[in-house]
Amino acid sequence: MIILAADSSYKDKKVITIGIVSELTGLSERQIRYYEERKLVFPDRTKGGSRRYSFADVELLVEIANKIEDGVQTFEIRQEMAKQKKRNEAEEHKKMIQGQINARFGIRKK
């Protein structure tokens, strides 16, 4: 079976330190670390233990902060994200199955 890496382009590379993330988002380092504690973001770590974020993480952090400002609690946000993830996975699975069908029987539209 073939796994397609989700286009590891610039957006998903974990290369940004927390200080820069703080600048980019306007969030405090405290907030950023707390959202990780609540399992909402998952930065990489260097050997030394420093966090490294991707641009995708940066955008996610902004969304999280907006929701919290709207009174949504972190555990609710986590649930939303889990649901969204399931929907995405189901969609992926559907596409993959269809891809296998097409591979065997040829692609035909409609």
Add this chain to the structure above:
Amino acid sequence: MIILAADSSYKDKKVITIGIVSELTGLSERQIRYYEERKLVFPDRTKGGSRRYSFADVELLVEIANKIEDGVQTFEIRQEMAKQKKRNEAEEHKKMIQGQINARFGIRKK
């Protein structure tokens, strides 16, 4: 006159520390700093004075290192880059002029 920002997307944002750049490129920090000393790359700086590179910088650094491996000297690389920059600017200028002509007299092909 309208200036088009060169699509400040992920690729050109200066957000990567020298340690990560070193990992991404395989170059030593010494090399990376030296290429800056020779005016080949221009990272941003934080208030504290730390360097911040973009993905575009990362790719440029790899190209630079390859040329040096081929025996090209840094001042030659700088000259090449200056020439390339002039060509690009001339091309930009041409497009801009054509854009103004099109704006006044309408766009017509051929």
Add this chain to the structure above:
DNA sequence: CGTGTAAGGAATTCTGACACG
């Protein structure tokens, strides 16, 4: 010329905790 390295200092980040509410 291009790169390695040891040196000393400054900036950055880390964790765990106390505080407020």
Add this chain to the structure above:
DNA sequence: CGTGTAAGGAATTCTGACACG
């Protein structure tokens, strides 16, 4: 619950210099 802060330490980065060639 979400966030600020002071505390102490560790990791990261900086510059200028000496070395080799």
